[in-house]
Amino acid sequence: MNTVERIDTDHAVTKRLGNWTTADRFEVRNRHGQTTIDLRSPDLPAELEVQLDLEHGVIKLLIPEDATLDQSDLRWTGRAKVKDHQAPEQGSARRIRLTGTATKSEVRVHRGGVAIIAAMMSHEYVDDVRQSHKNGTVPTVDDPARRAAGAP
Helix, strand or coil, X not given: CCCEXXXXXXXXXXXXXXXXXXXXXXXXXXXXXEEEEECCCCCCCCEEEEEEEEECCEEEEEECCCCEXXXXXXXXXXXXXXXXXXXXXXXXXXXXXEEEEEECCEEEEEEHHHHHHHHHCXXXXXXXXXXXXXXXXXXXXXXXXXXXXXXC
């Protein structure tokens, strides 16, 4: 497929939640901001690449509980790290590869219930709940694997 999603955050907060893309590659540039990217959708390919260009930024990745996160190609400068406190013993077919550079930055990984809570604590979730109620469907921002009633 080779679809690329570009996300640029500069001194701001950017969120991409729910079933927002089917891309297999993400280019994320973050300068002094916070970017949240939801990679839990079942519509995403099994192999994903997230190319980072971070400077004093925070990236929050919402990923499936059993996904494997490969950070071996990510170059660090200064005080930077990946926080993945719920990493599984055995990975699934879903593999997310982090590449690029991070300068004095942080990548926070949220899985399972923590990812659901992170998605629910957003304006996007409130908007999704309101729209779902209006349409008589169910919200999907909190759990992208849940299909709206009547959806394929």
